[in-house]
Amino acid sequence: MLATTKVYGCIAHPIDHVKAPTLFTSIFNKKKIDAIMIPIHVYPENLENVVNSLKLVRNFHGMTVTIPHKQSISKLCKKLDDDALFTGAVNWIKFDEHRNLIGNNFDGKGFINGFLGQNYILKDKRVCIFGAGGAAVAIAYALTDTNIKSLKIINRNVNKAFHLKEKLTIKHKSLSVDVSNVDNYILDDCDVIINATSLGLRDGDQIPFDVDKTTKNSIIADIIMQPKDTKLLKTAKNLGRSIHYGKYMIESQTDLVGQFLEIW
Amino acid sequence: MLATTKVYGCIAHPIDHVKAPTLFTSIFNKKKIDAIMIPIHVYPENLENVVNSLKLVRNFHGMTVTIPHKQSISKLCKKLDDDALFTGAVNWIKFDEHRNLIGNNFDGKGFINGFLGQNYILKDKRVCIFGAGGAAVAIAYALTDTNIKSLKIINRNVNKAFHLKEKLTIKHKSLSVDVSNVDNYILDDCDVIINATSLGLRDGDQIPFDVDKTTKNSIIADIIMQPKDTKLLKTAKNLGRSIHYGKYMIESQTDLVGQFLEIW
Numbered sequence: 001m002l003a004t005t006k007v008y009g010c011i012a013h014p015i016d017h018v019k020a021p022t023l024f025t026s027i028f029n030k031k032k033i034d035a036i037m038i039p040i041h042v043y044p045e046n047l048e049n050v051v052n053s054l055k056l057v058r059n060f061h062g063m064t065v066t067i068p069h070k071q072s073i074s075k076l077c078k079k080l081d082d083d084a085l086f087t088g089a090v091n092w093i094k095f096d097e098h099r100n101l102i103g104n105n106f107d108g109k110g111f112i113n114g115f116l117g118q119n120y121i122l123k124d125k126r127v128c129i130f131g132a133g134g135a136a137v138a139i140a141y142a143l144t145d146t147n148i149k150s151l152k153i154i155n156r157n158v159n160k161a162f163h164l165k166e167k168l169t170i171k172h173k174s175l176s177v178d179v180s181n182v183d184n185y186i187l188d189d190c191d192v193i194i195n196a197t198s199l200g201l202r203d204g205d206q207i208p209f210d211v212d213k214t215t216k217n218s219i220i221a222d223i224i225m226q227p228k229d230t231k232l233l234k235t236a237k238n239l240g241r242s243i244h245y246g247k248y249m250i251e252s253q254t255d256l257v258g259q260f261l262e263i264w
Numbered sequence: 265m266l267a268t269t270k271v272y273g274c275i276a277h278p279i280d281h282v283k284a285p286t287l288f289t290s291i292f293n294k295k296k297i298d299a300i301m302i303p304i305h306v307y308p309e310n311l312e313n314v315v316n317s318l319k320l321v322r323n324f325h326g327m328t329v330t331i332p333h334k335q336s337i338s339k340l341c342k343k344l345d346d347d348a349l350f351t352g353a354v355n356w357i358k359f360d361e362h363r364n365l366i367g368n369n370f371d372g373k374g375f376i377n378g379f380l381g382q383n384y385i386l387k388d389k390r391v392c393i394f395g396a397g398g399a400a401v402a403i404a405y406a407l408t409d410t411n412i413k414s415l416k417i418i419n420r421n422v423n424k425a426f427h428l429k430e431k432l433t434i435k436h437k438s439l440s441v442d443v444s445n446v447d448n449y450i451l452d453d454c455d456v457i458i459n460a461t462s463l464g465l466r467d468g469d470q471i472p473f474d475v476d477k478t479t480k481n482s483i484i485a486d487i488i489m490q491p492k493d494t495k496l497l498k499t500a501k502n503l504g505r506s507i508h509y510g511k512y513m514i515e516s517q518t519d520l521v522g523q524f525l526e527i528w
Binding site: 001002003004005007010015016017018019021022025026036037038039040041042043046049050052053054056057058059060 | 265266267268269271274279280281282283285286289290300301302303304305306307310313314316317318320321322323324
C-alpha cells in the first residue's frame with residue numbers, strides 16, 4: 001500500500017460473501033497496477049449519501065456494485081451505457097475526469113464473452129433463457145448483438161417474460177422471440193439453453209429445467225457460480241450434454257472492466 | 265483482501281507524501297490482523313461530508329488524520345481525549361460501537377513514549393521546547409504528566425509561547441514554565457532540548473537553535489522525520505551530544521493506536 005495507490009471498491013449489503021475485492025486486488029497485483037479493491041459495506045438507505053461522498057475522495061476511482069444497490073445506483077449516475085439503460089441496473093461505476101458518475105452493466109457482455117471464449121458459437125443458434133429477472137434481462141439484451149437465430153424466454157411469471165420480449169423487439173425488430181411457461185415448454189428446438197434464474201444457488205433448489213427435453217447436441221449453460229457443479233450441470237454432464245460454467249460470466253468481465261476503468 | 269477485511273484510512277490533502285498506509289498495512293500483515301489502511305484524498309471543504317459518509321460504511325473503522333484536517337475534524341467528533349481537547353487537533357479517529365466519532369491526539373504521548381523507549385529519562389529534567397505550534401503544544405501538554413523539573417518554551421512569536429504557558433499552568437499549577445524569544449535565549453540550564461518547529465523539513469532551512477549553547481551532557485531531540493539526519497541532529501552529533509530522532513514520535517504511536525482501535 002502506498003500513498004499513490006488507487007482505491008476501488010465493492011459496495012454491497014451484506015458484505016461477507018463478496019469475492020470481487022480478493023479477485024481484483026489479486027489481478028491488480030499480477031498486472032503490477034498500483035491499486036486495490038476494498039469491500040464497502042453500506043445499507044440501502046445510505047447508498048446515495050456514501051456515493052456522493054466517494055465522489056469527493058480524489059483517489060477513489062470506481063467500484064463494482066452488487067446486491068442490493070444495482071438498481072438504485074443507476075439513478076445516481078450521470079451517464080449509463082446501453083446495457084445499464086436496458087436493464088435498469090449497474091454493476092460497475094467509475095468517476096470520470098470531472099468526477100461524474102458513469103454506470104455500466106457488464107453482466108450480459110460478460111456472459112457472451114465467456115461463452116464465446118470457451119469456443120462455443122452463438123451465430124445462427126437457437127437460444128433459450130430460463131428466467132426474466134436481472135441476469136436474464138442482461139444476457140438477453142447482449143444476445144441481440146450476436147446474430148443468434150432465435151430466442152426463447154421461459155419464466156414462471158410469463159407476463160414478465162412477455163415484457164422482456166417486448167423490450168427486446170423494440171431494440172431488435174427482426175429478432176424472433178418466443179415466450180413459454182415453465183409448466184409447458186419444449187427444448188428440442190434449442191441449441192443453447194441458459195439457466196439465468198437463481199435456482200441452484202441454494203442446496204435444496206429444484207433443477208431449473210428438465211434436461212431430458214434437450215437434444216443430445218445442445219449446450220447447457222448456468223450462471224450460478226457457487227456451487228460450480230450445480231444440479232443442472234451435473235445432470236447435463238451425465239446425459240452427455242456440453243456444459244458451460246457460471247464462473248465464466250464474471251471472469252470474462254475483468255477485461256471489459258479494465259477497459260472501462262482505463263487501467264489495462 | 266477479503267470481504268471481511270477491516271478498512272482503515274489516512275485522510276490528507278495533498279496525499280502523495282503520506283507514509284501511514286504503507287506503515288499500518290505492513291503492521292496489520294505482521295500482526296496477522298485482517299485489515300488494511302488506504303489513503304483517502306479529500307479537499308478541506310469536503311471533509312465534513314466525507315466523514316459523515318464514512319460513518320455509514322460499516323466496515324470502515326477509523327483513520328489517521330493529517331494536514332490540513334487535524335483541527336477541523338476535531339469539531340466533528342462526539343468525544344475527544346484530553347490531548348485532543350488541549351491541542352484542538354486530532355490525529356486519529358475511530359467509530360465506536362454506535363458509530364459515534366471519537367477523536368484522539370497521540371503526537372504528545374508518542375513523543376514521550378518514543379523518548380523514554382530510547383532509555384532517556386524525563387523525571388526531574390529541565391526540558392526546553394522550540395516552537396509553540398501544533399506539535400509543540402502536543403508535546404508540552406504530554407510533558408506535564410512526566411514529572412519534569414521545568415519547561416522552557418522558545419518561539420519566534422513570543423506571545424504564542426506565553427499563551428501556551430498560560431494554558432499549561434492552568435492544567436498543572438506547580439509546573440515551572442519559562443518563555444524566551446528566539447533572538448535571546450540560554451540553553452546551558454537545560455537537559456533536554458526538543459525541536460518542535462518545522463525547521464529542518466526543507467533543504468534550505470536554517471538550524472532551529474545554536475547547539476553550541478547547550479551543555480555537553482544535554483540531549484538534542486528532533487521531531488522532523490524526513491530527512492532522518494537533520495542539520496540540527498548532525499551538528500549535535502558532531503559536538504558529542506546525545507541525539508533523538510524524529511521517527512520515534514510516530515513509531516511509538518502505533519502501540520497507542522492499537523489500544524485506541526482495540527485491535528492489539
